[in-house]
Amino acid sequence: MPKEDINADMQKDSITQALDQVAAEGRNFLDGDATAREKLIASARTLVSVAETPVESLLWNIWALPTRSVAARIAVDLKLFETAVSNNGSPKTNQELAAATGASPTLVKRVTRTCASMKMLDEEGPGRYSPNSLTRLLAQPEYASGIIFCFDAGQPSYAQLPAYLRGTNFQNPENSTDGPFQHGQKYTGHAFGWLMEHPEVFQAFHGYVHALRIHRPxxxxxxxxxxxxxxxxxxxxxxxxxxxxxxxxxxxxxxxxxxxxxxxxxxxxxxxxxxxxxxxxxxxxxxxxxxxxxxxxxxxxxxxxxxxxxxxxxxxxxxxxxxxxxxxxxxxxxxxxxxxxxxxxxxxxxEHAAWQHISLDFFMLALxxxxxxxxxxxxxxxxxxxxxxxxxxxxxxxxxxxxxxxxx
The missing domain is CATH 3.40.50.150 (Vaccinia Virus protein VP39)
Structure with a gap:
C-alpha cells in the first residue's frame, strides 16, 4: 500500500476515535455532568489537531495566533468591541465602527475581518458585524485590560526571547532584573518597576487580575x-x-x-x-x-x-x-x-499539565x-x-x- 494511503488510513482512524470522544463528552455534558464541559472542549481540540494536516497546523500557529493577539490589541484601541455592542448590538458597518475613533475605515475593515475570523465578532455580511458573547465580554474594560496588560507587558519580551536565549546559550532565566523582560523592553530593573512607570498598563494589570478571579474558584x-x-x-x-x-x-x-x-x-x-x-x-x-x-x-x-x-x-x-x-x-x-x-x-x-498553567509558566519566564x-x-x-x-x-x-x- 502506498505511504500516502497508509497515512490517510491512520488519520481516518485518529479522527474516528476523536469524534467518538467528542460525542461521548457531549452526551455527558447534555446529561448534566458538571465536569464534562471542560472535557468536551479538550476532546474538541484533539479532534481539530488530528483532522488538520501538519501544514495546516503549522500555518495556524505561525500565521493565525500572532495575528489574533495583535488584532485584538488594536481592536481595543479602536473601541471596536464597545462600539459593536452599542445600540443593543445592532449590526454595524466598518464606517460606523471606525467613527468612534476617527480611524480609517479601510484599516478598521482589516482589523474587523481578522477579529471575525477569530470569533471575536460575528460577520453578518460584507463589511457588517455584530457582537457575540466574546465581543460583549471584551467590551467591558476589566476584560479588555487582560489584552492590554498581556500584550504591552509581554509581547516585547516574547518577540526578543529567542535572541535572548541564544545569547545565554539557552540557560533557564533566573535573574528577575536581568532577563527576557529587560532585554525586550530595553529596561533596567524589575518588571514591577516598569509597570509603575506605565500607569495605563499598571491599571490594566489590576483590572485584569480582579476580573479573572471572579471566574475561578x-x-x-x-x-x-x-x-x-x-x-x-x-x-x-x-x-x-x-x-x-x-x-x-x-x-x-x-x-x-x-x-x-x-x-x-x-x-x-x-x-x-x-x-x-x-x-x-x-x-x-x-x-x-x-x-x-x-x-x-x-x-x-x-x-x-x-x-x-x-x-x-x-x-x-x-x-x-x-x-x-x-x-x-x-x-x-x-x-x-x-x-x-x-x-x-x-x-x-x-504530566499532561493544563494549558492554562503551561501558558502562564511561559509568560512568567518572559515577564x-x-x-x-x-x-x-x-x-x-x-x-x-x-x-x-x-x-x-x-x-x-x-x-x-x-x-x-x-x-x-
Missing part, C-alpha cells in the same frame, strides 16, 4: 477556613491577624470579610507604597476593618505570630532564590503550631524570569526553607491551588 472554596483559621483563633493583637502579603488593592481581604464575617481577627493588607496609595484612593481602608500597611516582603515581617500569612500569585513572580528570602522572613515571624502560610498559586501536574511550579517543585522549595507542606488543595483543572505551609 476562590481559595476559601477549597480550604477549610473555619477549621484552620477561625477555630482556635487568638482574639487580639498580631496573633489574630490574617495578613495578605502583596495583596494588590485588597480584593482578597474584602471578599474574605464578606464570606467569613465571623473571623474576628485583624485583616491586614501589606503592599508597596504606590499600591497602598491606590488602595487608599479606592477607599479600601475607610471602614477600618482592613488595615493598610506599607511593607516590602524582602524585608523582615513586622507582624509576628499571625494566624496566617496569605500570598496570592506572589511567589510565581520570583525565582527560587528570592522566594526563599520571602519565605525565610515569614518563617522567622511564625509561631510554631499556630501560624501558617497560605500560598494561592498554580500547582502544575507532572519575570520566574515560573509556575509542580507539586514536587513546590515541596522542594518550601522544605529547603525549613518549612513543611501541610496540605495542597485544588478545585478544577487549570485553576490556582492553595498550599498550606506550617512550621513545626
Amino acid at each position: 476562590s481559595w476559601t472554596d477549597m480550604y477549610p477556613v473555619k477549621k484552620r483559621l477561625v477555630d482556635g483563633l487568638k482574639a487580639e493583637g498580631d496573633a489574630s491577624a490574617l495578613v495578605d502579603i502583596g495583596g494588590g488593592v485588597g480584593q482578597i481581604l474584602q471578599d474574605f470579610y464578606a464570606t467569613f464575617p465571623e473571623y474576628g481577627g485583624r485583616l491586614v493588607l501589606q503592599e508597596l507604597e504606590e499600591v497602598i496609595g491606590a488602595a487608599t484612593a479606592m477607599g479600601v481602608g475607610q471602614s477600618k476593618r482592613i488595615e493598610l500597611q506599607m511593607h516590602d516582603f524582602f524585608t523582615p515581617q513586622p507582624i509576628k505570630g499571625a494566624r496566617a500569612y496569605f500570598m496570592r500569585s506572589v511567589l510565581h513572580d520570583w525565582p527560587d532564590s528570592q522566594c526563599r528570602k520571602i519565605l525565610g522572613h515569614l518563617k522567622d515571624a511564625m509561631e510554631p503550631g499556630y501560624s501558617r502560610i497560605l500560598i494561592s498559586d498554580c500547582v502544575l501536574a507532572d 519575570a524570569s520566574s515560573q509556575e511550579r509542580s507539586e514536587r517543585e513546590w515541596r522542594q522549595l518550601i522544605e529547603s526553607c525549613g518549612l513543611k507542606v501541610a496540605g495542597i488543595y485544588n478545585e478544577g483543572e487549570g485553576n490556582e491551588g492553595l498550599i498550606e505551609v506550617v512550621l513545626e
